[in-house]
Amino acid sequence: MQRFKLFIPLIAFIVLAVFFFAVQKQIGSGDYNPENMPSALLNKSLPQFQLPDVQSGATIAADVLKNKIALVNVWATWCPSCYYEHPYLMTLAQQGVVILGVDYKDEPEKAQQWLQEKGNPYIAVLDDRVGKLGLDLGVTGAPETYVIDRRGIVRLRYQGPLEQRVWDETFKPLLEKLQNENSGG
Amino acid sequence: MTPELGHFALILALFLALSQVVLPTIGVFRRSEILLQSARPLALGLMVMLSIAFAVLAHAFLSDDFSVAIVSSQSNSELPWFYKFAAVWGGHEGSLLLWVWILSIWSVAVAIFSRQLPLDMLARVLAVMGAIAVGFLLFMLLTSNPFARLLPNPPQEGSDLNPLLQDPGMVIHPPMLYFGYVGFSVAFAFAIAALWSGQLDAAWARWSRPWSNIAWMFLSFGITLGSWWAYSVLGWGGWWFWDPVENASFMPWLVGTALIHSLAVTDKRGAFKSWTVLLAIFAFSLSLLGTFLVRSGVLTSVHSFAADPARGIFILAFLAIVIGSSLTLYALRAPVVLSNAEYGWLSREIFLLLNNVLLLAAALSVLCGTLFPLAVDALHLGKYSVGPPYFDAVFVPLMSLLLVFLGIGPSNNWKNNRVHDLSRRLLPAAIASLIVGAIFPIAYGGHFHWGVALTVCLAGWVIASTLQELRNKLRNAQTVATGLRRLTPAYYGMVIAHTGFAVAVVGVGLTNAYTQERDLRMAVGEHVQFAGYDFLFAGTESARGPNYVAERGLLVVSSNGKQVAELHPEKRRYNARRDQIMTEASIDAGVFRDIYIALGEPLENGAWAVRLHLKPFVRWIWFGGFLMGLGGMLAAADKRYRLLRRAEAVSESVAAAI
Numbered sequence: 001m002q003r004f005k006l007f008i009p010l011i012a013f014i015v016l017a018v019f020f021f022a023v024q025k026q027i028g029s030g031d032y033n034p035e036n037m038p039s040a041l042l043n044k045s046l047p048q049f050q051l052p053d054v055q056s057g058a059t060i061a062a063d064v065l066k067n068k069i070a071l072v073n074v075w076a077t078w079c080p081s082c083y084y085e086h087p088y089l090m091t092l093a094q095q096g097v098v099i100l101g102v103d104y105k106d107e108p109e110k111a112q113q114w115l116q117e118k119g120n121p122y123i124a125v126l127d128d129r130v131g132k133l134g135l136d137l138g139v140t141g142a143p144e145t146y147v148i149d150r151r152g153i154v155r156l157r158y159q160g161p162l163e164q165r166v167w168d169e170t171f172k173p174l175l176e177k178l179q180n181e182n183s184g185g
Numbered sequence: 186m187t188p189e190l191g192h193f194a195l196i197l198a199l200f201l202a203l204s205q206v207v208l209p210t211i212g213v214f215r216r217s218e219i220l221l222q223s224a225r226p227l228a229l230g231l232m233v234m235l236s237i238a239f240a241v242l243a244h245a246f247l248s249d250d251f252s253v254a255i256v257s258s259q260s261n262s263e264l265p266w267f268y269k270f271a272a273v274w275g276g277h278e279g280s281l282l283l284w285v286w287i288l289s290i291w292s293v294a295v296a297i298f299s300r301q302l303p304l305d306m307l308a309r310v311l312a313v314m315g316a317i318a319v320g321f322l323l324f325m326l327l328t329s330n331p332f333a334r335l336l337p338n339p340p341q342e343g344s345d346l347n348p349l350l351q352d353p354g355m356v357i358h359p360p361m362l363y364f365g366y367v368g369f370s371v372a373f374a375f376a377i378a379a380l381w382s383g384q385l386d387a388a389w390a391r392w393s394r395p396w397s398n399i400a401w402m403f404l405s406f407g408i409t410l411g412s413w414w415a416y417s418v419l420g421w422g423g424w425w426f427w428d429p430v431e432n433a434s435f436m437p438w439l440v441g442t443a444l445i446h447s448l449a450v451t452d453k454r455g456a457f458k459s460w461t462v463l464l465a466i467f468a469f470s471l472s473l474l475g476t477f478l479v480r481s482g483v484l485t486s487v488h489s490f491a492a493d494p495a496r497g498i499f500i501l502a503f504l505a506i507v508i509g510s511s512l513t514l515y516a517l518r519a520p521v522v523l524s525n526a527e528y529g530w531l532s533r534e535i536f537l538l539l540n541n542v543l544l545l546a547a548a549l550s551v552l553c554g555t556l557f558p559l560a561v562d563a564l565h566l567g568k569y570s571v572g573p574p575y576f577d578a579v580f581v582p583l584m585s586l587l588l589v590f591l592g593i594g595p596s597n598n599w600k601n602n603r604v605h606d607l608s609r610r611l612l613p614a615a616i617a618s619l620i621v622g623a624i625f626p627i628a629y630g631g632h633f634h635w636g637v638a639l640t641v642c643l644a645g646w647v648i649a650s651t652l653q654e655l656r657n658k659l660r661n662a663q664t665v666a667t668g669l670r671r672l673t674p675a676y677y678g679m680v681i682a683h684t685g686f687a688v689a690v691v692g693v694g695l696t697n698a699y700t701q702e703r704d705l706r707m708a709v710g711e712h713v714q715f716a717g718y719d720f721l722f723a724g725t726e727s728a729r730g731p732n733y734v735a736e737r738g739l740l741v742v743s744s745n746g747k748q749v750a751e752l753h754p755e756k757r758r759y760n761a762r763r764d765q766i767m768t769e770a771s772i773d774a775g776v777f778r779d780i781y782i783a784l785g786e787p788l789e790n791g792a793w794a795v796r797l798h799l800k801p802f803v804r805w806i807w808f809g810g811f812l813m814g815l816g817g818m819l820a821a822a823d824k825r826y827r828l829l830r831r832a833e834a835v836s837e838s839v840a841a842a843i
Contacts, residue, residue: 006516009516010513017504017505024498
């Protein structure tokens, strides 16, 4: 019985270790992201920006989203999940969803090639190669998507790739609410 | 020196480390003298190889070899040379190399300074340390090679060391911390070797004591420096943030503190053997956890390096093997027989045990506070941030109790005491500290403040009882001087470390209670009265550093018409990282108060948003930490260990012969 007491630390450690492996596994499979924090910008205005468009080079400012309910999608060609997410963004664009792209810490040439090959779901793609806008947004990784209402207020921050399930569960209800909000007032 | 040379040295180091595990182990089982002897030269060879690897990497940094991936991501040609050097450990790969290099230095130190150790014990200790080195080297070579190249198109310029790390404190803070972390590997290796051999006796505790003290000293200095760095660099005036990375260094420190005290009991009284072994395992496990947890991507923090899932799994597997196997060994081999050392309820042993329990409880509560948000989050129960309120609620009672016992413990004799003797000895100290505690807040702050009264009372109690005990020790000496000379360095170490703790407590308590801060807009030439000082904002000018440009403010601080200080807070923009603007606070340091000024944002017409802080007694925190480290150093330097060891080795062999 005395000997048993000496096993207590080991048992406690095993419990802890199993927990960590489970968390690590979830991170590996993308089910869980420890950096997933509610944005500090929630219910605040989108930060101001003036950045060139990746394709045309024309300067784009925040007024491009004026009076629009829009998604701001942060992506990059170095981001594997963005490959996965891209076809679904194309679907959304065909449904008429306004998406502003932010090409985060990326090489514009690669981004251009990406958009040519895979199609362009964005109304414009900001070239944020130094990550300044990303910093202002508090981006911790790509992809990330923000929902902006007609007044330019951030209403939702989502980290991870968009897909049908996420869209139905979180985005769709919110967008419908935002539509009603505006037609009401 | 080409980076490939360093890479090759690392691979050779891996093979040497493997040999350092395998050959002495076979030697132990076969009782082969020559294989046991091989541990020493192998440890030396490992250190040589790792020194070569480290030198090659340092050379790559100092010579701006941007074809090496981590040089290009962490350094820049404009960086002053000492920051280039510090940039070696400014990232994940380099800091791993530093870690394992320090491990090899410790191994060689053990090999050199443990001549009195029986050869089979030394072989076991070095084999355990070699096994740890194998794990680290595999991790580096498989997932985090510091010598990875960016070929064939190396960048012309590096993207610079994180400006936050460009601070003198940051040049020495990580190596100090690592010397501490890794130093606990020695106590760990001794503990494992003792379990392995079944010779878990007082001799084992005596061998480990100086090593644990030195490791604890480094960790104390490292944590103190880290806190000072955060204060002077982060620009918020805070000195501790309960950030996971800080907690990761704090937990081994707490357990290490328990360990050095528990080792003292095992050494002197032969008690608490299993408990001490467990603490040695915990201290090093928490060091490993601290080194790794922040890198696995499981915990995020302002300090953490880039996360990579492949690394995460490797790290967890390594931790599971090291900690799991050592705890299994502990469960199977730790002695169950209660020690034959007897002690009563009012003995020094009991107070040291109480101290141990409190420190371990503190460490566990930090662990919970660090892991709880993760657990809740991973179970999808929501987002929680366990901040200072939790830690304050836990630490204030725990540390208060610890301070009360700390005053009593050293005044106690081993084995047993009578209540009457003890209370007669300690009553004056108790009364004095209560009076000081009651008066101080009124005298200093103008009105009574519970937190301050408690802080001052407890700190006063520790200092007064320590002095009382010192006087008691000198009671039989002819003169004070001869009495003082007769006391051992270990005793002075204890007195200084305990005083340091009290000093740090005063710093923490009073800074928290009396800090004043104000954010305001200051136009050029404007005067502001704040906290009894007059601040004149004389405007800003442009300034240029080696690798940054800055807007430098000038504020003249005066009190009663006399100038106290000129402060120059800066906003810096580093050339290689234009999007990152650094706030460089300017501090007028003093024994009883710091004036701390940081520039906010530029406003119209040359006006600026300025943040003024008055932080009373904040220096005491680091001075206390410094004293604690100094105490650890003195305790480790005590010659008595070495002399005693020889004497006892003789008496033991005599006993064996009989």
